[in-house]
Amino acid sequence: MLDTDDHFRLIEKAVLSGSDRSDASWRTESWARCLQDYKLDPSRPTLIDLSSKEMRTEREFFDNDIALATGELETTLTMIEGGGYSAHIANRNGVIISERRSRDSTFYCGSDRIGAVWTEEVGGTNGIGTALKNLAPTAVYLTDHFYADLTGQACAAAPFFGPDGNVLGVINLSTRNPGLPQLAHRVVFGIAQITADRLETSYFRNFYRKFYTMTINVEQRSPTIFAIDSDFRIVGATKNARNLFKIDDSAIGSRSIWGVFEKIRGNPTIDYLCEALRELRQLGSSKLVDVSLKRPISAPQAQTSVSISKSIKAKSVRKITTLAECAGDDPSMKRNIDILKRVFGCGLHVLLLGETGVGKDTLTRALHYESVRAVGPFVAFNCSAVPDTLIDSELFGYSGGAFTGASKEGNAGRIVEADKGTLFLDEIGDMPLQLQTRLLRFLETQEVMPLGSGKVRTVDVQVVAATHQNLHEKVAAGTFRQDLFYRLAGTIVNLPALRERTDLITIIHNLLEQISDEGPVAVDEKAMSHLLAHPWPGNIRELRNVLTRAARLAEGGIIRSDDLMLAPVPLQTEAPSPKLAQKVASEASASSARLPIRVHGDATERGPVSSKTAASHAEREAILSAIDSHGSDAVACADALGISRATLYRKLKQYNLSLR
Numbered sequence: 001m002l003d004t005d006d007h008f009r010l011i012e013k014a015v016l017s018g019s020d021r022s023d024a025s026w027r028t029e030s031w032a033r034c035l036q037d038y039k040l041d042p043s044r045p046t047l048i049d050l051s052s053k054e055m056r057t058e059r060e061f062f063d064n065d066i067a068l069a070t071g072e073l074e075t076t077l078t079m080i081e082g083g084g085y086s087a088h089i090a091n092r093n094g095v096i097i098s099e100r101r102s103r104d105s106t107f108y109c110g111s112d113r114i115g116a117v118w119t120e121e122v123g124g125t126n127g128i129g130t131a132l133k134n135l136a137p138t139a140v141y142l143t144d145h146f147y148a149d150l151t152g153q154a155c156a157a158a159p160f161f162g163p164d165g166n167v168l169g170v171i172n173l174s175t176r177n178p179g180l181p182q183l184a185h186r187v188v189f190g191i192a193q194i195t196a197d198r199l200e201t202s203y204f205r206n207f208y209r210k211f212y213t214m215t216i217n218v219e220q221r222s223p224t225i226f227a228i229d230s231d232f233r234i235v236g237a238t239k240n241a242r243n244l245f246k247i248d249d250s251a252i253g254s255r256s257i258w259g260v261f262e263k264i265r266g267n268p269t270i271d272y273l274c275e276a277l278r279e280l281r282q283l284g285s286s287k288l289v290d291v292s293l294k295r296p297i298s299a300p301q302a303q304t305s306v307s308i309s310k311s312i313k314a315k316s317v318r319k320i321t322t323l324a325e326c327a328g329d330d331p332s333m334k335r336n337i338d339i340l341k342r343v344f345g346c347g348l349h350v351l352l353l354g355e356t357g358v359g360k361d362t363l364t365r366a367l368h369y370e371s372v373r374a375v376g377p378f379v380a381f382n383c384s385a386v387p388d389t390l391i392d393s394e395l396f397g398y399s400g401g402a403f404t405g406a407s408k409e410g411n412a413g414r415i416v417e418a419d420k421g422t423l424f425l426d427e428i429g430d431m432p433l434q435l436q437t438r439l440l441r442f443l444e445t446q447e448v449m450p451l452g453s454g455k456v457r458t459v460d461v462q463v464v465a466a467t468h469q470n471l472h473e474k475v476a477a478g479t480f481r482q483d484l485f486y487r488l489a490g491t492i493v494n495l496p497a498l499r500e501r502t503d504l505i506t507i508i509h510n511l512l513e514q515i516s517d518e519g520p521v522a523v524d525e526k527a528m529s530h531l532l533a534h535p536w537p538g539n540i541r542e543l544r545n546v547l548t549r550a551a552r553l554a555e556g557g558i559i560r561s562d563d564l565m566l567a568p569v570p571l572q573t574e575a576p577s578p579k580l581a582q583k584v585a586s587e588a589s590a591s592s593a594r595l596p597i598r599v600h601g602d603a604t605e606r607g608p609v610s611s612k613t614a615a616s617h618a619e620r621e622a623i624l625s626a627i628d629s630h631g632s633d634a635v636a637c638a639d640a641l642g643i644s645r646a647t648l649y650r651k652l653k654q655y656n657l658s659l660r
């Protein structure tokens with residue numbers, strides 16, 4: 001340990017002259033902050049320990065994930081045994097919230113205990129605080145410390161980042177071992193960084209456990225991982241992925257992975273990637289999915305390899321329904337699919353008509369994945385989910401800075417993202433009139449010109465449009481262009497409502513196979529007769545929801561009529577799902593004094609038959625409460641309400657609401 005005066009002189013000289021070892025400018029800068037900004041005295045350490053009450057708040061940062069983190073510390077300690085190190089996790093406030101000590105505590109740094117605050121403002125130059133200040137790994141060896149009292153210890157710290165790209169905490173390894181060579185400490189420093197990266201990866205995978213994760217193994221060590229949904233839309237990206245591929249927050253939840261790889265399309269590895277994604281989707285029922293690609297990829301700045309994994313049981317992964325399953329045993333569906341198979345990919349656009357929940361989206365995906373286009377992207381765009389003002393830029397793209405609020409990077413747009421693949425335009429009836437003209441031009445020429453780019457790009461896209469609305473009526477009312485209708489209607493296919501199909505039993509069996517994750521589930525005779533008699537206004541979606549719930553309630557693997565809880569025939573034209581109906585009912589019951597309401601599907605049925613306004617009011621309240629609980633997570637909100645995302649977006653638009 002250095003004499004206090006000598007240490008002060010060393011600091012003063014470095015700060016005043018700005019001279020220090022060229023590789024230690026970070027140290028001079030930190031010392032300067034300690035002296036000039038925080039007014040610390042190197043001879044008088046003023047360290048802070050938090051009370052156990054205060055610690056409860058500090059731990060909340062890590063919630064239930066603390067076990068995950070301390071598990072990593074254990075592993076790390078076994079790697080550096082013998083050096084006398086202890087391992088810590090500090091939260092983003094610089095407070096140590098978890099600790100693992102080596103068995104021999106001779107070289108334990110007593111001030112590095114749980115509850116100690118190690119921000120640079122309090123602890124001077126130190127591993128945790130300075131790593132947090134610079135958001136970079138930092139090794140603080142002996143006299144690098146600001147306080148003279150700490151110059152006998154060595155620490156190696158590395159920050160790790162949360163799923164939102166912001167710092168989550170710091171891994172710190174420290175020892176007072178006087179015989180420790182600096183070289184050995186450098187090795188430990190490397191291990192601290194590996195631990196931080198592993199932790200970041202674990203948090204990311206855990207946070208996005210319901211999604212696919214795609215890891216790009218770039219030469220840089222920091223984890224480069226994307227979380228993608230089943231439409232290949234990016235729902236999350238690690239800090240390094242954001243930096244490397246220039247992803248900003250506006251891209252999360254909106255850009256597809258194909259847009260990110262746009263610049264490197266044509267690369268054999270991307271084709272390989274498509275192949276693996278297809279494989280991923282086809283993997284059966286309850287296997288863990290982990291697809292790795294070994295071929296090099298020339299992503300920006302690195303020779304890399306790509307691996308995609310889904311770390312949860314495939315039962316939670318939406319299984320791709322096959323064309324055969326879509327057809328079932330219904331002659332009209334078989335005929336429809338026969339026609340669609342012939343025209344798909346041969347230049348004719350397709351228009352699917354049918355009530356909500358009949359399977360328009362599902363059928364389009366099946367067509368895509370069972371066609372030659374399967375190696376290309378499947379891009380779904382819901383015209384009612386995007387505010388009218390954004391449809392243009394989202395669909396046709398824009399170049400960087402094309403308008404106020406546009407991202408610097410620009411956006412290729414969904415049409416370009418779908419190049420060589422399929423574009424599913426859901427709720428086409430909601431496409432604003434002025435954009436219908438633009439869409440028509442694209443359908444005629446297969447050319448797009450992103451906003452502000454001035455460059456025309458030719459693409460090869462199979463378009464499938466869908467709607468539950470009556471387009472003829474819209475054409476007659478002048479809200480849908482007749483020429484667009486005819487252009488889209490290269491092939492028009494009407495999907496039958498579930499009550500019109502002749503194969504309900506087959507569909508029930510197929511659905512039970514898809515949803516029963518804890519062994520086979522059967523339906524008893526009485527329950528089956530109820531299922532066959534129900535009119536299914538919500539079509540396959542409603543049937544699926546009813547069966548999913550019933551399968552959970554079923555005792556001994558047999559669904560009985562009590563498990564079905566079928567809703568009476570709805571009052572509204574578009575049936576809310578059972579879950580939404582239930583929520584609507586309870587909302588209604590809360591406001592029953594003001595709004596007498598009768599809602600189907602619940603024992604709380606009351607009062608005279610409702611006015612539509614009252615039902616809408618309750619429905620709006622139910623949606624608001626889902627948003628309150630799930631914020632901007634559209635999937636969770638839709639799940640909670642028991643409706644599809646598309647319906648959620650439509651209802652948001654209808655009630656003039658938005659996700660937070």
Ligand SMILES: Nc1ncnc2c1ncn2[C@@H]1O[C@H](COP(=O)(O)OP(=O)(O)OP(=O)(O)O)[C@@H](O)[C@H]1O
Pocket residue numbers: 321325326327354355356357358359360361362363426467468510511540541544644646647
């Ligand atoms: N043939 C099928 N077999 C099993 N499940 C199906 C089938 N068709 C549709 N589904 C399921 O029914 C639900 C609704 O399907 P989908 O979203 O494709 O309907 P949609 O007609 O596009 O609805 P909307 O008009 O509301 O967007 C989904 O959960 C889907 O998985």
